[in-house]
Amino acid sequence: MTMDRRQFLKTSAVGLSAAAWWLQAPTLARAEGGAELIQLSERPLNYESVRATFTTRLTPLDRFYLRNHFDVPEVDVKAWRLAVHGLVEKPLSLSLADLHRMPQVKVEAVLQCAGNGRSLFTPRIPGVQWRFGAMGSAEWTGVRLGDVLALARPKGEAAHLEYRGADKPAMSTTPAFIRGIPMAKAMHPDTLIALQQGGKPLTRNRGQPARLVVPGWVGDDWMRYLTDIEVRADEPKAFFYQTAYRFPVKPGAPGEAIPADQMGPMTKVNVKSILGSLSDGQVLAAGNHELRGVAFSGEAGIAGVELSFDGGATWAAAQLEGPSTPYGFRVFRYPWKAEPGRYRVACRATDTDGATQPEVPVWNPSGYLYNAWDRVDVEVRS
């Protein structure tokens, strides 16, 4: 069969259109198999995990959420360099091979976007409408950030880092994504420049070739595509540090604007749990069901998880699996003897510092750190 150029272009266009449509068609994509995420935006690349993901201590890589502010950068890994400069005795320009030659460390930790749960606030809040899936736990492998900083020999007045990655906004008038952490957290032995997630080199969509891992702290500190670290005496002056990613010092009423001087930078993630084995609207057969989910809290362990089947009037303790981990997911299980009826199943976790998930979230203008009780509506039929 021969085909002229016009026919070829037409056929190709149909094919491309079909391929694009197929990628966006939920039912057909499901039939294709493989892991699925919930698409919030294709550009920048923002997909969240589905609820059913959260039944295991480690989150499978292909079910792990994707979060970006700008286009995913094309990084030439061979030419890549990490600059360390500012208030240091010896500025550095490190290659990936340089980092691989240093001692490699593994840390298991939850990565959670500060805006996870934003869409659950009332009133609604602008931004990416994450529900519960902008989090995941992984084993991260790389070098200690403190080891790299030690090579550069920070000066006495060094108190803070400012860092950035290779991702750039499409327009020069859009603020660059610049973040930072205090030196004390940077020098903590669990804070890493990670080269691997789940035992595999970071992929292009997940921070290739190096990203920060700041265990227990909000995801915006975990810079992807890391290229530049400046050691400073003060905090970064950049938009995404001084204006965005800030939380009220004192909570306000829902919908209330908070003055800028009443906002501070976020640090630790708060205590949270999610039921992974149920889904909203699910119909179950009466009888025994094992309910499963995960709980975690910033830099603390999980002391307990409770479930309620009566709107929070009474609570029953779930069983916790495995050892407590300071930064990772703790799997919980609850053997439920389900009687016919409609239920709003709720869960709440308490951490080893005594913090418990609240019934309602702490309102803040950008919808950060949502951690109210998790709730799922199900029906049990005889």
Add this chain to the structure above:
Amino acid sequence: MISTLLLVALVWGAEPQAAVAQADKPAATPAEKPALSPADRAALVEGKIPDDPERSLFQARCLICHTGDYVTQQRLTEGQWQKSVEKMKRWGAPLTDDEVKVLAAWFGRTWNADLPERRSPRRPAPAGSTPAR
């Protein structure tokens, strides 16, 4: 292979119908705009950008930096949309003040708290692929 062909056939069959549905829509000003049909509303929930007069402005000014779903996944009031679009103008979106108002009003009419959210899972683009423009 057969399933792929079937899928393409399904897609091929679906696209022209959607186009016809759009072409049959009467041009209407916002005040006299009729209620959406269930099919159009379902398409809106799924992220389809309606063929309204504002669509071309949206495509020309907003899709330079992000895909349309960055807007269509949100459910905001017109006032919130106004602030969001003003922020985009400050960040470099080539918009006049009048265009900001036009887009904010359209977004507020179309993607507000009355529209259900789309929560069906989809398969993301393969890791390492260039995001769709």
